[in-house]
Amino acid sequence: xxxxxxxxxxxxxxxxxxxxxxxxxxxxxxxxxxxxxxxxxxxxxxxxxxxxxxxxxxxxxxxxxxxxxxxxxxxxxxxxxxxxxxxxxxxxxxxxxxxxxxxxxxxxxxxxxxxxxxxxxxxxxxxxxxxxxxxxxxxxxxxxxxxxxxxxxxxxxxxxxxxxxxxxxxxxxxxxxxxxxxxxxxxxxxxxxxxxxxxxxxxxxxxxxxxxxxxxxxxxxxxxxxxxxxxxxxxxxxxxxxxxxxxxxxxxxxxxxxxxxxxxxxxxxxxxxxxxxxxxxxxxxxxxxxxxxxxxxxxxxxxxxxxxxxxxxxxxxxxxxxxxxxxxxxxxxxxxxxxxxxxxxxxxxxxxxxxxxxxxxxxxxxxxxxxxxxxxxxxxxxxxxxxxxxxxxxxxxxxxxxxxxxxxxx
Numbered sequence: 001x002x003x004x005x006x007x008x009x010x011x012x013x014x015x016x017x018x019x020x021x022x023x024x025x026x027x028x029x030x031x032x033x034x035x036x037x038x039x040x041x042x043x044x045x046x047x048x049x050x051x052x053x054x055x056x057x058x059x060x061x062x063x064x065x066x067x068x069x070x071x072x073x074x075x076x077x078x079x080x081x082x083x084x085x086x087x088x089x090x091x092x093x094x095x096x097x098x099x100x101x102x103x104x105x106x107x108x109x110x111x112x113x114x115x116x117x118x119x120x121x122x123x124x125x126x127x128x129x130x131x132x133x134x135x136x137x138x139x140x141x142x143x144x145x146x147x148x149x150x151x152x153x154x155x156x157x158x159x160x161x162x163x164x165x166x167x168x169x170x171x172x173x174x175x176x177x178x179x180x181x182x183x184x185x186x187x188x189x190x191x192x193x194x195x196x197x198x199x200x201x202x203x204x205x206x207x208x209x210x211x212x213x214x215x216x217x218x219x220x221x222x223x224x225x226x227x228x229x230x231x232x233x234x235x236x237x238x239x240x241x242x243x244x245x246x247x248x249x250x251x252x253x254x255x256x257x258x259x260x261x262x263x264x265x266x267x268x269x270x271x272x273x274x275x276x277x278x279x280x281x282x283x284x285x286x287x288x289x290x291x292x293x294x295x296x297x298x299x300x301x302x303x304x305x306x307x308x309x310x311x312x313x314x315x316x317x318x319x320x321x322x323x324x325x326x327x328x329x330x331x332x333x334x335x336x337x338x339x340x341x342x343x344x345x346x347x348x349x350x351x352x353x354x355x356x357x358x359x360x361x362x363x364x365x366x367x368x369x370x371x372x373x374x375x376x377x378x379x380x381x382x383x384x385x386x387x388x389x390x391x392x393x394x395x396x397x398x399x400x401x402x403x404x405x406x407x408x409x410x
Contacts, residue, residue, distance in 0.1 A: 033170040034063040034159065036072065038145045038178025052134040053083060054180055056145060057126040060091065065161040066118030067094075069111040072157045072171070073150070076104050077143035080132040080180065091119045092127035100152045106130070107151045118162035134182055146177045190244060190251040197224065197234040198261045205230040205253060207244055215245040224255045265308070265322045265329045273334045274302070274312040276377055283308040283331060285322050292324040302333055312337075337377045349410060350400050352376070352384045359404060366397050386410065 039057040058074075076082060082099050095110040112119035134143070149157040149172050159167045189208045197203060205226070207214055216226045220240035226232045232242055237259035244251045263272055265283045274281055285292045285308065294304040298318035303311045310320065312335045320331045350358040352365045366384045368374035369392060376384060376392070384392045386399040402408040 033174055034167060035061045035174045036171060037176035040178045042181040053131055055129045055131050056178060058128045058130060060127050063120060065163055066120035067112055068118055068160045068162060070159040071109045071151060073148040074106045075146045075148045078104055079135045079138050080143050082106060083131045083133055086129040088126045088129055094119045098152060140182050143180045145179060147175045190253055192253050195253055195255045197257050199234055201234045203232045205232055205242060207246055210246060212247050218242050223257055265331045273336050275336060277312050281310045285324050288324045290324060292322050295321040301335055349383060350403055352380050363397060363400055
């Protein structure tokens with residue numbers, strides 16, 4: 001029995017040793033892995049019309065162990081010209097910068113100090129600001145700044161820490177490139193980058209200052225489609241992107257198609273007409289910082305929910321009041337069900353839902369109307385009056401069912 005216990009204890013110890021030997025300690029080493037990053041800078045053309053010189057911060061973070069000696073490089077875009085550098089921290093003073101303009105390369109060589117002393121900087125602190133001129137030949141674009149790990153003399157980069165470790169492999173994996181974005185108002189630009197569309201709505205997209213053929217396409221035409229003139233049409237609720245391809249550039253606009261009709265209560269120019277008693281309309285209060293109080297001055301025509309959702313009850317006009325932040329807006333809403341009627345020659349008998357199909361869903365809509373659970377518009381009434389006697393009743397429902405199963409043809 002004791003022998004078996006000893007064997008079992010030995011086996012458990014060996015298992016524990018194997019497990020411990022295979023536990024990764026990456027979190028400990030990663031904590032002390034330095035990070036080099038280059039700032040991303042966006043400048044407007046009007047801001048550098050007289051001086052095309054732009055400064056970009058070179059950052060070092062997570063450098064708790066400091067460095068004894070190091071070297072690394074930055075390759076800059078050919079549309080940029082390196083002019084000078086500004087040291088921002090004591091650690092930055094340890095670097096010597098060598099420029100090879102033919103290769104558009106900056107090479108940094110540094111040492112902590114004499115002996116075993118190391119240079120350290122606080123986390124997320126700029127060490128050097130680099131200055132570049134943007135070429136007069138360009139009027140806009142993105143100009144890249146990328147880390148490289150071989151020097152002017154083809155020597156390899158290195159980064160020795162205070163523990164005598166060369167961290168260059170970890171540094172190269174963690175380093176983040178940067179860029180200078182030069183935004184010229186005369187360059188190509190999409191007129192919208194975000195759109196919210198009501199059901200069936202359309203909006204014109206265009207490339208400002210376009211000089212060439214534009215190819216338009218949608219990431220999901222079942223949500224929003226676009227023609228080759230840039231006209232976007234809402235198809236069904238959801239989100240997608242409309243993209244334009246021109247001169248080897250792709251511009252993108254995020255499109256959200258709403259499930260209900262949304263309007264701003266503050267827009268005095270847009271007229272709102274509710275044409276379907278079964279489709280609510282949503283009013284939105286601009287920049288509300290607290291609950292909005294909604295009131296319908298004509299609740300027999302339109303009622304309004306606490307979230308601004310309107311429900312039409314009958315034809316007429318209603319004034320909707322919205323109060324928030326001590327300010328009140330009034331919006332006039334018209335209800336005109338006849339506005340949704342289609343010309344008689346375009347009506348499809350039995351298509352109560354108006355979706356182009358005659359099926360069981362039309363029977364359900366018709367029966368709800370017969371039971372008083374749903375109110376049909378004049379156009380829907382015309383489609384539901386199968387026997388064309390001027391009213392919709394159970395006889396029409398029975399005839400529609402026979403139509404669907406093929407027992408009768410009208």
